[in-house]
Amino acid sequence: MNFEFIKTLRQKSVEVLSVLSVIILWQFTADFIVQNKLKLPSFYDVALSFFSVIESGSIFTDLLVSLLHFGIGIIAAFFIGLPLGIAMGWFKKTSRAVDPIIEVLRPIPPLAWIPFAMAWFGLTHTAAGFVVFVGMIFPIIINTYSGFKNIPKVHVEAAKVLGCTKNLDLIRYVALPSAMPSIISGIRIAMGVGWMCLVAAEMFGVSGDGLGYELWQSFHLHRMNFVLMYMLLLGFLGLFIDSSFRYYVDAKLLRWKAGTVV
Amino acid sequence: MGRVNVKNVSRTFQKKEDGSETEALENISFDVEDGEFVCILGPSGCGKTTLLRIAAGLETLSSGEILLNGEKTTDPDPKRGMVFQQYSLFPWRTVIDNITFGLEMQGIGKKEARKRVEKYLELVGLEQFRKSYPHELSGGMQQRAAIARALANEPEVLLMDEPFGALDAQTRNVLQDELLKIWEHKHVTFLFVTHSVDEAVFLSDRIVVMSARPGRVKEIIKVELPRPRSRTSLEANRLRDHVLKLLEEERYTK
Numbered sequence: 001m002n003f004e005f006i007k008t009l010r011q012k013s014v015e016v017l018s019v020l021s022v023i024i025l026w027q028f029t030a031d032f033i034v035q036n037k038l039k040l041p042s043f044y045d046v047a048l049s050f051f052s053v054i055e056s057g058s059i060f061t062d063l064l065v066s067l068l069h070f071g072i073g074i075i076a077a078f079f080i081g082l083p084l085g086i087a088m089g090w091f092k093k094t095s096r097a098v099d100p101i102i103e104v105l106r107p108i109p110p111l112a113w114i115p116f117a118m119a120w121f122g123l124t125h126t127a128a129g130f131v132v133f134v135g136m137i138f139p140i141i142i143n144t145y146s147g148f149k150n151i152p153k154v155h156v157e158a159a160k161v162l163g164c165t166k167n168l169d170l171i172r173y174v175a176l177p178s179a180m181p182s183i184i185s186g187i188r189i190a191m192g193v194g195w196m197c198l199v200a201a202e203m204f205g206v207s208g209d210g211l212g213y214e215l216w217q218s219f220h221l222h223r224m225n226f227v228l229m230y231m232l233l234l235g236f237l238g239l240f241i242d243s244s245f246r247y248y249v250d251a252k253l254l255r256w257k258a259g260t261v262v
Numbered sequence: 263m264g265r266v267n268v269k270n271v272s273r274t275f276q277k278k279e280d281g282s283e284t285e286a287l288e289n290i291s292f293d294v295e296d297g298e299f300v301c302i303l304g305p306s307g308c309g310k311t312t313l314l315r316i317a318a319g320l321e322t323l324s325s326g327e328i329l330l331n332g333e334k335t336t337d338p339d340p341k342r343g344m345v346f347q348q349y350s351l352f353p354w355r356t357v358i359d360n361i362t363f364g365l366e367m368q369g370i371g372k373k374e375a376r377k378r379v380e381k382y383l384e385l386v387g388l389e390q391f392r393k394s395y396p397h398e399l400s401g402g403m404q405q406r407a408a409i410a411r412a413l414a415n416e417p418e419v420l421l422m423d424e425p426f427g428a429l430d431a432q433t434r435n436v437l438q439d440e441l442l443k444i445w446e447h448k449h450v451t452f453l454f455v456t457h458s459v460d461e462a463v464f465l466s467d468r469i470v471v472m473s474a475r476p477g478r479v480k481e482i483i484k485v486e487l488p489r490p491r492s493r494t495s496l497e498a499n500r501l502r503d504h505v506l507k508l509l510e511e512e513r514y515t516k
Contacts, residue, residue, distance in 0.1 A: 106451070161319070162363050162364040173363075173366075173367075256355070
């Protein structure tokens with residue numbers, strides 16, 4: 001175990017060295033050059049704040065609340081965006097009917113929806129989830145739609161002559177798997193946008209917990225070491241969500257595809 | 263049983279922009295006996311692929327009809343299998359799951375379907391590649407798998423649209439030999455579109471030679487060379503020469 005650890009450390013020596021030197025440089029700059037905890041808290045301060053939120057347990061509540069907001073958004077965006085994108089991609093009439101509406105709504109920045117999120121849902125988890133939803137739904141719709149538009153005609157025709165003739169079967173057995181890479185990259189884009197919306201929604205105080213909310217609160221209390229800690233936490237969490245999604249997708253859904261997902 | 267009657271089939275295409283009409287097929291008629299191997303040969307753009315697509319139900323006709331065992335054909339049907347010129351395997355399915363696709367559509371469970379298609383996998387010599395994905399196969403192997411996939415539905419007629427057109431000359435020869443073996447093995451009628459005179463002479467019982475656009479039946483040639491055929495025999499060359507002259511006429515009369 002210990003030996004394995006040293007081995008990986010050796011293999012990743014350049015990466016480890018790089019991270020270590022940034023941390024040392026950071027600590028040095030904070031302690032000797034900036035010398036102002038409001039402008040640049042040191043690595044040590046940030047680490048201390050991290051341990052303090054773990055000790056008090058508040059990090060776990062905030063983490064769960066943020067994930068709840070994110071979950072509400074992604075589930076709603078997935079279950080509305082995917083069918084809509086499919087319907088638009090498969091039936092021309094639907095696309096013609098829905099497309100103008102989407103084109104009008106899409107350029108509105110998701111954060112501009114925050115006032116209405118509060119008006120409709122109050123200061124609740126649903127309100128924060130709604131903002132995340134707004135950020136996520138358009139990439140999902142558009143990538144599903146374009147994935148459906150790019151299905152090779154010969155695959156649909158091959159399926160037809162093999163006895164797969166109903167629209168629903170063609171969508172299920174041909175169109176959906178064929179469009180899967182595009183849908184998945186849509187979801188990944190959506191998750192990136194959704195994550196940003198999440199933090200913004202929480203900072204606006206749409207709900208009384210969550211990492212974004214705590215970040216903003218810490219700022220008001222001039223606890224910049226906490227602000228930086230929450231920033232890093234959000235970054236790592238986003239990275240973790242994206243890479244675990246990617247890992248799952250590459251292993252399960254896109255094994256047939258050579259190379260990597262975009 | 264796979265008797266095909268093509269009766270007075272015409273097809274005109276309308277251009278959307280100016281409403282001008284192009285006649286692709288004009289009054290095509292011929293019959294294919296049960297178990298016969300018929301090649302449709304013609305200059306490029308003569309509508310031979312269109313004719314095949316009409317037979318498959320992927321394209322509509324303007325007038326006339328195509329009958330399979332006396333029944334009019336319209337929509338695609340597993341009784342009329344088709345192999346395309348482009349690689350048409352589903353890239354997200356393994357070779358074996360591509361071949362079971364037709365059976366799955368009939369509501370047969372995956373396990374049972376896999377058992378049933380085993381013989382087709384053997385027939386095309388892809389047992390070792392059952393779990394490979396299409397992108398891992400060569401072009402020739404992909405077309406073999408596509409043939410197995412079409413056969414697994416036990417069609418009465420197999421429509422082939424220049425299936426070996428994208429392959430190199432040697433692979434093409436090998437696949438032609440294999441196709442004939444399959445044809446002898448299975449009792450299937452073949453309707454095979456090609457632009458290669460060599461291929462038509464080597465494979466078919468009869469060759470339907472089509473004229474340049476609009477496609478008409480120019481001549482139906484009975485190929486009476488004994489099987490197994492030699493590609494280079496004197497008779498084969500004589501026949502090739504005759505067919506090439508027919509095609510040449512088409513080039514100069516236009």
